[in-house]
Amino acid sequence: DHSGADQSGATTSAGDATPEVRFTKGAFPGDPHDAADVTFLRRIGPDAYELRLFMDVTAMVARIRLMTWMGALIVTVTLSGAGLVVARVAARSSRAAHLSERQARYLAEHDTLTGLFNRFGFGARARALLQKCAETGKRAYLFQVDADKFKDINDIYGHATGDRVIEAIARMLRGAFPEGALVARLGGDEFAILVTEAVLNGAPSSFMSSLPTGTEIRSEDGNSLIEVSTSSGFAVFPDDAPNLGDLMKAADLALYAVKNAGRNGVGAYRRDMTRALERRHWELQGVRNAIEAGQLVPYYQPLICARTGRVEAVEALARWHHPTYGVLGPDRFRHALDDARVSTEITAAMLEQVARDLRVWRNIGHGFSAGLNIGEADLKDPDLTGRITDMLARSGLHPDALAIEVTETAVTAVNTAAAGPLLKRYRDAGGVVALDDFGTGNSSITLLKSIPYSAVKIDRSFIRDLTHNETDLAIVRSIVRLARDMGFKIVAEGIETPDQVRLLRKLRVDLLQGFVFSKPLPARQLSEYLEWSSPPRRKASPGRPSANAA
Structure with a gap:
């Protein structure tokens, strides 16, 4: 505390480091104003020590001037020893500060979990x-x-x-x-x-x-x-x-x-990866903008009953109405479908439009259901069933109006143990679950046992050469027999010729899908297609489709 200094405020510091030891100027009679201070400092020795003594030492120094040479020597030695102690404390404090600084620098540059650089x-x-x-x-x-x-x-x-x-x-x-x-x-x-x-x-x-x-x-x-x-x-x-x-x-x-x-x-x-990244960015941002602008819309491909020839269901397929490039299929925005966040946005947009279109068709007497492919990101959402049923309910539709189509790849990527209960909840709510592209994955038979499917869709790769390839014919025949024994409805997709249609009817496939009947159509064109191919037999009930819907 410096309160003991001369009231005039004029003080002299002992040492260059800090003014903690202070002497009142003019306290030594007979000496010039500063001479006593200098004499005293010379007696202490040539080294200046940082003495953290918080007291007024003016009176003490005045008494020291009256002491004998021996007393002065004792004081000198004592103060020198005190300086050494303080110096040791200061050095120890300096080392601690240096270590603390090194530790802070280490923590700033290293990962605390692994010890690696951050x-x-x-x-x-x-x-x-x-x-x-x-x-x-x-x-x-x-x-x-x-x-x-x-x-x-x-x-x-x-x-x-x-x-x-x-x-x-x-x-x-x-x-x-x-x-x-x-x-x-x-x-x-x-x-x-x-x-x-x-x-x-x-x-x-x-x-x-x-x-x-x-x-x-x-x-x-x-x-x-x-x-x-x-x-x-x-x-x-x-x-x-x-x-x-x-x-x-x-x-x-x-x-x-x-x-x-x-x-x-x-x-x-x-180097071509940079171009691929630019392409990916273009697709992701473009699809997001398309959703906001209403440019991402469902096109519908009919599923034809093999017995009656009528439209019993449709599959909703995403199409991008690009203002410059025209109508783009999924192969032109594959990166967007593979991105978890964007793919769920696509699903939500498609669900809303499909429910709205189904409501229109129900009102004019068409009782078919629609199928919509659900991706890996959607299957990770525990609220998926609730989202779909709520969306359908807002349009006055029962869950069996919409078939969830999932691929083997998506189910295995998510984990069968997680996807199974989710799909079962939708099935228990009255919805339809279809296994898409059956036969192309690594665990088809296992999935048939562990997932509560309502239908299986035979992949187009087995249909393409069906009429002239005995191996493909044997595979399709086996799939049909297995699915029928398990109580699944059977759909063949990718049909392109009348010969394939005749053979699949002989194999007792339930529903037929492919360009031989129709390419995917926007909602308005599908309505026109329905007028001549499957005119309404009666007005459908508000909630439920016809009994033959898949």
């Missing part, structure tokens, strides 16, 4: 490493790695298990890449590795082929083994990109290509 720490070092490669004319390889279906692992096993998966992948990458490689966790399940050709010390191709693409951990209870696959994409500096930002984009495109091709692999960047 995005910030990786970025600074990676840029420096690429600069060195540019100066020496050497290449560097940037890998982007992430876990396949990591969200499913978190959802099924919990976030604690998810953290253990991240740690296992970090260990795998540390062991896979040579010392000197820069390994980082960018966030979530995303990892990046930058390694120079000098560190690889060999042919890059041989290293790529030996790079692991998965690991495994024990479940929390220790009773089961959880296998985790990874996907990796890499790009080369400076061949593929001249800086870190563009290099990471290129590696990410390569990673996306691996994911799109089925996951669990390693892929290199190609």
